Amino acid sequence: MLFWNMCLLTQSDLKRIFEQVDVNGDGFLSLEELNRLLQMTGNSHYTIQELESLVEQKTLGFTEFLFFYKSISEQKNGESIGGGGGGGGDAEELENDLVKTFKVFDLDGDGFITSQELESVLKRLGMWDETNGKDCRSMIRFYDTNLDGRLDFQEFKNMMLLSKA
Template sequence: MSPLISNDLERIFEKLDKNRDGQVSLEELNWLLERIGVELSLHELESLVGKPGLDFNEFLFFYKSISAPDSNDGDDGSGSGSSDHEDESDLVKAFNVFDVNGDGYISCEELDSVLRRLGVMEENSSRDCRSMIHVYDTNLDGMLDFQEFKHMMLQNTIS
């Protein structure tokens, strides 16, 4: 199961597809990736995607391929640790996107703000955010620290 459910991804796709042609262009996809802290040039993204745009099913496949913890094709299983370090670095970047005020915690307000910016949540969704946080908030402080966030992301990306 991935961190975002299909309905969330469908709403994101629809928000990205500005001209409503059923395709998310590389420019539209790159805009989203930049918002979540993934910096790629359009050339890098094009070589990664292999085409000028994605339909919804291709968008889902792309999302699953970049969110799977063991999607690193270059990992030979030797235990070199470099992909683990990259995974940790990516998680830190993702955490920092949600930790808007930089205090080391993701509050309900921050989660709600970022998800609304991405088009996943609608106004007055703070109760949903509280529920999301509660599931992974092991110390019951009402916020997610990095370890809780990491646990949430790793648990939700394992098929």
């Protein structure tokens, strides 16, 4: 759930995601639809049985989806902050999560995220709305420290960690 944690998602962003993932438009996310969303965000390590055990029901309305998002976010934040004993494990887990998330956005696998790739993924997640003024080129330019017009992994990592603060 790193993508969800590190990007500042508003309730309206989550509503758009919910509606995009609710393929049949019935106002509920089936476990299959929820699993598809998790796979789209690079979190495909859940089976349908694990999801059912986690959410304790077969479908989620929007309110339950918000609760699911909040509980997963809090769980991740608690792991990062509270981390028991090992010290280095949290940093390594964060780095691994960032690599997975980077790969979600790096659609062509060339090691860089372009504004077109960023826009494409945001559209796929239902988070792109031109009327909201979200401009991927501006986002890329803001974090593009070497001014090549795209984000390498280190620039992406800086963006994700700065946006979380």
